[in-house]
Amino acid sequence: MLLGAWLGPRIKVPAPLVQLALGLCVGFIPPVREIHLPSEAVLVLFLPALLFWESLTTSLREIRRDLRGILILSTLLVVASAFGVAGIGVALGLGWGAALILGAALAPTDATAVGAMARSLPHRNMTILRAESLVNDGTALVVYSIAVGAAVGHIAYTGWQITGLVALAYVGGGVIGVAAGWLGTLILRRLADPIVNNTALLVIPFVAFLAAELIHASGVIAVVIAGLILSQTGPRASTPQSRQQTFAFWSLVSSILNGALFVLIGIEAQSAVRAVPNPEIPALIALTVLAWVAIIVIRFVFQMVTVTLIRLLDRRPSQRARRMSHRARVVSAMAGFRGAISLAVALAVPATLSGRAEIIFVAAGVVILTLAVQGVLLPPVVRWAGFAPDTTLDDELAAAQHAAADEALLAIPQLAAQLNVPDEVRDHLLEEYREHLDVMNASAHGEDQALAAREQDDTALRLALLERKRDAMIRLRDDGQIDDTTLRIMQTRLDREALRLSQPELLE
Template structure:
């Protein structure tokens, strides 16, 4: 199938799945994967293959960068000890546990370890797409773990492939050096990319230039890290985390609005394409192994999938007991999670793009490559389909407390910012020479907003919040009417398309400002 046809087909499947998902009451990634599996049955689609370089060079830097950019560092620091344990030692334990099952069923240690390294890390994009219903803290912990554990898995993979290719022997110091270079070198490159990115972005006021430079950051950091044989994944994550701190002081409102729109569209499209391609790749993997070996390989998929869940849950229990033995401080007690929360974390440990990319990157001349790809693809599908469909029920069973932290913080921050603005208004008005009646008008608007924050409705009486929603709904209806008038003027030849575009841009800004308040009115 030619590239253009492939592009159109995958794009159509991504859009169709996004449209079907809410109607089927299923997460979009599940529907995308299922559509990929169905389309993979067509003979014309069998020629589509997912190159490992495309995942590692095109998909991962963009997806991981946006995940890191949207990951709050405060929450990461709070659970840093657990995140580091899960993203390093758990990856090692999962690799060897998975490899042990393969060896028990007749595999050699080297292909079994390659398979283990591929399936050890959880996938940040799958977690972000499928675990959104979790409380804020749990989601952040899972995302942070998924952002870091890819580096550990890729180091293990590099060592095993080196052993398989040349029979080289790695001493303990050499392995330590590889790990140190992967993490230390990747972190250093990522930090440098974040510093240079901040320096450049703060000097670019044009929204297009600003966002074009931002798009270059993840790919440049990934490339620079790979050039020194460090972890490109770690470099991208560190650059994203750094820019998440410095980004709010760079750019303009237009560039930030453009950034959010672009990255939301790009990452959701790339995510969807990955899930569709995983489904298509499953058909290719099935055709690449001897027919007689498929039943045993399917059994191996199920056994490894169960083992991954058991290892993850057992590791969390052991590390929890260990931390409680060495740290009994009150601060640590406040961080404790219930056993039910650990079950949720176990079920939410999805495998995805990085696992498939590692499996596909196995050298073509390595014995057992086809079987590695088959089993890796099968386990990925099991985690996404089975765990993805099971997760909502497990979340309900876990009986999490209502997650009001983010909403409460928003209210406190909004109130503090408005109060500070009101108090600062006299000095600012004098500084920029604004008449007093203008200042009073602006301050009155701020006081209205302050009064509406957290307003509680009284029986039989409309609150200021209700009036605000009514005001927004009417204003939005008037904006829509105005837009129709402008379009009719263009259609009758009274104004040009350029004039229409300028007026519509202004009306769209008004509509975006009004839409959230209007939508709340109908919630």
């Protein structure tokens, strides 16, 4: 994991691909072959944590704008992909039950893989893809449950039973997600201590997931809904210290979990190859390639058909404003990565099912192909698509900073009077805010480069002074004049000031 994360940027290859390759390599070491990726670990440990962080950092406004398309992609496309892959499996010799289970495993895009591999996409395209990946796992797991029940339990589902299972998965998961988000907000508002606050935040996705699974609803939907609710209530439900700790903790945890999944996929692929008889491998490789091609083609054709129908039926100006080019459909088809969820579903197949080893082999192979081939092809495809520069996020960030500074400038006289602040302090702060607004205005309009350059020089000097202060604190500690506790407190204060000064660079 560490080597892949370090090496990837240096050889200009996405870190997940390097971690996957390293997992394949270490799979040749005999003791490592005993390491396996339990499906329960993915579904109960990795999945809630990763989906929760993805939902906390996904724009709810963007989801509302493209909700119809996201729902269609996360439900109907999953079903179409599952049955399309199942048809290919049956044609190449798999039983119908095993083929449908394979289709259910390969149908959903993976939020982890999408977040790691599709960062070159424009903001709106990335948001749609992430939102789809957050929801479609729930649909795929319902299809998987039905397929396993029919193949292993020999259950003859009626149309009403299937409808009931789908309704329970989505409605039940949604209700529990709303309850978890609401209760979580109430709890977080009452926890001022950053450690306790973030411990509660860590518990929420697992409680939501397990509660939903207990009633056979979709734990995925519950976690996503809870995360989206907390993304809206969180800014008012926690303290600045808690939010800083939340971002640092979840960024680290999600990075570790993502890296672990990609390495384990590589190791598990080794086990998948060894689990099938050698004479079957050529046919399974053919099935793997055909299934991989099928999910790309089905995704592209499905989007073209649904978009055409929507444009015929909905001619509102708002709908016209949301339209994308056909090249965007090609990009979306190429960005439909499969990942650990597909492999976890395959590994969860009961051992009594005939064809289990073949399902795992094909699922692992398709995951590797989507990550390795599509991951390499996606950047040139994005360049070919010719997307217009997406400055939405930068524009909104600049507007938000300007609005915050304007609000502060207007509030300074009133707040200074309420707090009995001396006039010279008030005037000094007013002057600082006016200069700050002048710099922002100059940067926004490309004017007064000297003013902007002076601000940059001021920031550079302040950061350099902070380094000198830090060196002085370390020297005092080394000389025995202060102890380590004092050093840590001072270093924390200096680090906060450095982060404040360098925040624009960090955001970029």
